[in-house]
Amino acid sequence: MQFEQITIVGVGLIGGSIGLAAKERALAGRIVGVGRDASNLVCARELGAIDSFTTNLAESVRSASLVVVCTPVDRIADIVLEAARHCRPGTILTDAGSTKREIVRVVHNEIVEDVFFVGSHPLAGSEKTGVEYARADMFRDRVTVVTPSSQTDKSACDKVVEFWKTLQSIVSILSPEEHDAAVAMTSHLPHALASAVAGCTPRAYLNLTAGGFRDVTRIAAGDPGLWVAIFLANREYVLSALDRFSNRLDEFKRLLAAGDSAGLMRWLAEGKQVRDAVGS
Amino acid sequence: MQFEQITIVGVGLIGGSIGLAAKERALAGRIVGVGRDASNLVCARELGAIDSFTTNLAESVRSASLVVVCTPVDRIADIVLEAARHCRPGTILTDAGSTKREIVRVVHNEIVEDVFFVGSHPLAGSEKTGVEYARADMFRDRVTVVTPSSQTDKSACDKVVEFWKTLQSIVSILSPEEHDAAVAMTSHLPHALASAVAGCTPRAYLNLTAGGFRDVTRIAAGDPGLWVAIFLANREYVLSALDRFSNRLDEFKRLLAAGDSAGLMRWLAEGKQVRDAVGS
Numbered sequence: 001m002q003f004e005q006i007t008i009v010g011v012g013l014i015g016g017s018i019g020l021a022a023k024e025r026a027l028a029g030r031i032v033g034v035g036r037d038a039s040n041l042v043c044a045r046e047l048g049a050i051d052s053f054t055t056n057l058a059e060s061v062r063s064a065s066l067v068v069v070c071t072p073v074d075r076i077a078d079i080v081l082e083a084a085r086h087c088r089p090g091t092i093l094t095d096a097g098s099t100k101r102e103i104v105r106v107v108h109n110e111i112v113e114d115v116f117f118v119g120s121h122p123l124a125g126s127e128k129t130g131v132e133y134a135r136a137d138m139f140r141d142r143v144t145v146v147t148p149s150s151q152t153d154k155s156a157c158d159k160v161v162e163f164w165k166t167l168q169s170i171v172s173i174l175s176p177e178e179h180d181a182a183v184a185m186t187s188h189l190p191h192a193l194a195s196a197v198a199g200c201t202p203r204a205y206l207n208l209t210a211g212g213f214r215d216v217t218r219i220a221a222g223d224p225g226l227w228v229a230i231f232l233a234n235r236e237y238v239l240s241a242l243d244r245f246s247n248r249l250d251e252f253k254r255l256l257a258a259g260d261s262a263g264l265m266r267w268l269a270e271g272k273q274v275r276d277a278v279g280s
Numbered sequence: 281m282q283f284e285q286i287t288i289v290g291v292g293l294i295g296g297s298i299g300l301a302a303k304e305r306a307l308a309g310r311i312v313g314v315g316r317d318a319s320n321l322v323c324a325r326e327l328g329a330i331d332s333f334t335t336n337l338a339e340s341v342r343s344a345s346l347v348v349v350c351t352p353v354d355r356i357a358d359i360v361l362e363a364a365r366h367c368r369p370g371t372i373l374t375d376a377g378s379t380k381r382e383i384v385r386v387v388h389n390e391i392v393e394d395v396f397f398v399g400s401h402p403l404a405g406s407e408k409t410g411v412e413y414a415r416a417d418m419f420r421d422r423v424t425v426v427t428p429s430s431q432t433d434k435s436a437c438d439k440v441v442e443f444w445k446t447l448q449s450i451v452s453i454l455s456p457e458e459h460d461a462a463v464a465m466t467s468h469l470p471h472a473l474a475s476a477v478a479g480c481t482p483r484a485y486l487n488l489t490a491g492g493f494r495d496v497t498r499i500a501a502g503d504p505g506l507w508v509a510i511f512l513a514n515r516e517y518v519l520s521a522l523d524r525f526s527n528r529l530d531e532f533k534r535l536l537a538a539g540d541s542a543g544l545m546r547w548l549a550e551g552k553q554v555r556d557a558v559g560s
Contacts, residue, residue: 123488123489123490124490124491125490125491126491142490143487143488143490145488172487172488182484182485182488183488185480185481185482185485186481186485186486186488186489186490186493187489187490187492187493189477190477190492190493190495190496190497191492192529192532193473193477193496193529194492194495194496194551194555195532195547195548195551195552195555196525196528196529196532196551197469197470197473197525197551198551198552198554198555198558199528199547199550199551199554200465200524200525200527200528201465201466201554202465203554203557204462205462205465205466206466206554206557206558207423207452208403208423208425208452208462208463208466209403209466209467209558210403210404210405210422210423210466210467211404211405211406211499212467212470212471212474212498212499213466213467213470213558214558214559214560215470215474215495215496215498215499216470216473216474216495216496216498216499217470217551217554217555217558218492218495218496218555218560219491219492219495219496220548220551220552220554220555221552221555221556222552224544224545224548224549224552225545227544227548228541228544228545228548231536231544232536232539232541232544235536235537235539238536239533239536239537242529242532242533244480245476245477245480246526246529247480248476248479248480249472249473249476249522249526252472252475252476252522253519253522256511256512256515256518256519257515257519259512259515261508261512264504264507264508264511264512265504265505265508267475267479268475268500268504268507268508269504270479271474271475271476271477271478271479271497271500272475272478272500272501272502272504274478274479274481274483274486274497274500275474275475275478275497275498275500275501276501277483277486278478278486278489278493278494278497279494280494280498
């Protein structure tokens with residue numbers, strides 16, 4: 001048992017999976033869920049993701065040793081700061097947000113003394129949302145990025161790293177900036193493209209789609225609200241990633257317009273090489 | 281039994297699956313495979329996809345009632361025309377190529393009399409290639425487009441439709457042009473984008489990819505040679521599809537650069553709506 005009490009703020013797909021995984025690994029004495037929607041919390045308790053719940057943030061963190069904030073990214077910093085004011089000295093707070101730079105900066109600048117914040121981002125989840133899809137093995141063999149800055153407490157960081165490792169995640173340590181630049185390319189860009197393809201496909205053609213279309217567009221089914229917040233929080237890096245992508249696609253257009261068979265072959269082979277390195 | 285002998289030219293993923301499905305549905309008295317690589321044909325016979333084989337095209341089609349050409353698209357028209365010269369009168373030829381306009385046009389203009397060609401495209405397959413991945417249920421509940429033109433024999437077309445239906449496919453009838461315009465959007469465009477994303481992702485970021493990246497880029501693992509042929513055969517429609525996509529993505533860039541939260545929400549919701557209509 002690493003923590004006497006873990007409080008999970010926002011018990012949806014990710015928060016619920018943290019609860020299930022933490023219970024499976026006997027990581028906490030008790031797990032408290034907190035959120036605005038009591039019926040969702042009832043459901044989370046029935047699924048075994050949390051032991052008890054409240055809709056009162058202050059109350060939920062008062063006895064917490066670890067607080068994990070799993071809300072949409074645009075609410076994380078405020079919630080961490082608010083929760084921190086009600087924590088005992090020594091409490092560690094972390095999050096599961098898809099962007100890190102703004103969150104880490106704002107929290108480190110404004111957080112009360114005697115508690116510790118460490119930014120995290122488990123690269124897990126799916127286009128589905130809701131605690132009903134939570135799984136105890138959500139983080140197994142998946143990367144979680146932990147993003148200390150120069151202001152992050154070293155010992156708190158170690159404990160957060162240990163926390164994710166106990167959930168069977170592979171931990172990667174990056175600066176908040178390195179993290180945001182990387183996920184702009186590997187996650188936010190693909191999401192925008194998936195949505196762009198889906199959004200420009202005429203309805204009349206939808207019965208002529210096969211596995212390729214379904215794969216490429218799958219994540220476009222994700223929650224628009226969550227993604228607006230992610231894109232806005234990572235705007236500059238996403239715009240750079242879009243430029244990088246557009247340059248690559250322009251190359252394809254030029255080769256195709258010119259009927260350059262050898263050039264197209266090389267271009268496609270480069271993409272295949274990267275894809276083959278990733279695994280199914 | 282609808283056909284005394286079916287000859288499959290090119291016994292890979294699709295050709296092999298046709299053989300397996302035809303045998304399972306007792307569609308042919310015998311199934312003959314033909315190709316350039318005898319060792320592949322030995323493998324296909326061992327897997328039960330064909331009854332016998334030859335590397336001689338003329339010989340393979342001499343007693344065929346139905347010939348199905350499953351080679352890369354840039355070789356289909358020539359093979360159909362060559363095979364047709366050795367068929368008995370009344371033989372029906374079809375194909376499984378991803379593009380139809382050029383193939384149907386060239387074949388109808390040049391084919392010998394007394395045999396019948398009907399273009400087909402089963403929307404099935406995957407990023408994998410080779411008869412070892414062939415499956416008897418490859419076409420079940422998948423759409424196959426049959427593309428008669430004004431020059432296509434009506435009764436031969438009916439028989440080809442029946443053939444695909446017996447393989448449990450859902451048949452859609454379109455003109456070659458309608459087909460090519462549609463698959464440019466639903467298949468060729470997604471392939472180019474998947475490859476472009478993979479191709480522009482820095483290697484250093486590959487360990488920071490999750491399910492979204494894997495889904496979006498999966499088809500980029502497809503065979504570059506096959507896809508060069510497809511892109512070149514459908515160049516004009518693919519270029520139009522790319523323009524349509526770029527306009528859609530430019531909208532996203534503008535909304536993001538402007539920080540237009542409501543606009544991004546609407547843009548993402550439109551993509552989600554299309555994706556939700558497709559099914560997993």
